[in-house]
Amino acid sequence: MIRVLTRAPSNIALVKYMGKDDARANLPANGSLSMTLDGLCTVAEVEWNPGAELSFVWKPVADPALESDKLTAFPTARVPLLNQAAVDRMSRHLMRVIESAPALMAGFGLEARSVVGTVVFRAANTFPASSGIASSASSFAALTLAMLTICAEDAKAFHARFDASSELKQAVARLSRQGSGSSCRSFDGPFVSWRGETTASVPSKMPELTDLVLLVGTAPKSVSSSEAHLRVKTSPLWQGRVERANRRSDDLKRHLSRGDFESIARLAWDEMWEMHSLFHTCAEPFTYWEPGSVTILKWLVQRLKDRWDAIVTMDAGPNVHILVRSEDAANWKTELAHHFGGMPLLSDTQGAGASILEIS
Numbered sequence: 001m002i003r004v005l006t007r008a009p010s011n012i013a014l015v016k017y018m019g020k021d022d023a024r025a026n027l028p029a030n031g032s033l034s035m036t037l038d039g040l041c042t043v044a045e046v047e048w049n050p051g052a053e054l055s056f057v058w059k060p061v062a063d064p065a066l067e068s069d070k071l072t073a074f075p076t077a078r079v080p081l082l083n084q085a086a087v088d089r090m091s092r093h094l095m096r097v098i099e100s101a102p103a104l105m106a107g108f109g110l111e112a113r114s115v116v117g118t119v120v121f122r123a124a125n126t127f128p129a130s131s132g133i134a135s136s137a138s139s140f141a142a143l144t145l146a147m148l149t150i151c152a153e154d155a156k157a158f159h160a161r162f163d164a165s166s167e168l169k170q171a172v173a174r175l176s177r178q179g180s181g182s183s184c185r186s187f188d189g190p191f192v193s194w195r196g197e198t199t200a201s202v203p204s205k206m207p208e209l210t211d212l213v214l215l216v217g218t219a220p221k222s223v224s225s226s227e228a229h230l231r232v233k234t235s236p237l238w239q240g241r242v243e244r245a246n247r248r249s250d251d252l253k254r255h256l257s258r259g260d261f262e263s264i265a266r267l268a269w270d271e272m273w274e275m276h277s278l279f280h281t282c283a284e285p286f287t288y289w290e291p292g293s294v295t296i297l298k299w300l301v302q303r304l305k306d307r308w309d310a311i312v313t314m315d316a317g318p319n320v321h322i323l324v325r326s327e328d329a330a331n332w333k334t335e336l337a338h339h340f341g342g343m344p345l346l347s348d349t350q351g352a353g354a355s356i357l358e359i360s
């Protein structure tokens with residue numbers, strides 16, 4: 001029996017992955033760029049018991065018998081409620097990881113073992129489900145890494161190599177992407193770009209940032225992001241979108257390398273409106289916005305009018321991410337509590353990407 005515990009943060013895109021060139025491989029229509037988070041993450045565990053046949057078992061951790069378990073040692077960990085379709089999707093992905101392992105390992109002079117038997121997988125998030133924090137990004141990243149570590153003939157050697165090699169991290173990210181696209185940006189940090197098959201860490205002169213997330217709603221998404229990727233292409237605003245997003249991604253890299261906060265804030269604002277406008281104008285229009293989202297955006301229009309000291313974005317959900325300099329975070333929290341006191345606020349700093357916590 002071998003068990004691997006991993007941790008992978010979520011990430012928040014400033015230039016969005018929205019629309020795919022190849023839906024089976026999750027190849028994006030355009031380049032995207034995100035900030036990796038730190039504490040808002042998934043902790044995952046994969047356990048392999050060798051046997052005659054390969055099978056996958058999802059084990060929800062919210063079992064009192066597991067209370068002393070390592071996964072629940074994370075104070076606010078919540079077990080995602082996976083329906084059968086989600087369990088099947090993850091099982092198929094873990095199968096893909098096992099099948100891809102020999103070629104991936106060989107590329108790094110490592111050996112893969114044959115994994116046959118029962119694979120038990122578990123995961124817990126440090127944030128509520130459907131909170132606009134991309135749980136598929138963190139959970140696919142954490143489970144891909146855990147499964148792949150088990151596939152290594154020498155798991156400890158794989159661990160050391162993963163920590164030391166950005167090429168290996170990128171190869172694992174490529175594999176994870178095939179399960180859920182945005183997960184490929186959770187293997188590095190704080191800033192990661194993704195175009196086609198390739199992810200890369202983006203040099204930055206920005207001060208440390210904190211992501212303040214106003215939780216407007218935590219109801220499950222009415223339209224899944226996979227469905228949104230399809231529908232956006234029917235919007236009249238899709239024309240020129242790929243070129244605009246790629247340009248924005250290049251511009252953002254330049255702004256990051258200069259530490260140009262205001263230009264980043266303006267760019268992220270435009271990009272957020274553009275992605276949501278695609279949702280609002282496609283053939284079967286939909287919106288993730290709630291009245292609370294609009295109230296916050298209207299307030300931000302006034303608040304940022306003279307001073308762009310926050311980078312605002314929204315993902316496929318109603319919640320508003322406000323990225324501020326960490327040194328300003330306490331003041332921002334006071335200001336947000338004053339205006340939106342009744343609303344829960346998540347706070348997290350930038351992070352460095354997925355890691356292997358334990359092999360036993």
Ligand code: DP6
Binds near residue numbers: 225315
């Ligand atoms: C709105 O990565 O969830 O968060 O590849 O189908 O799993 P799949 O989609 P997913 O899409 C995330 C879209 C987004 C924007 C982003 O993170 O770039």
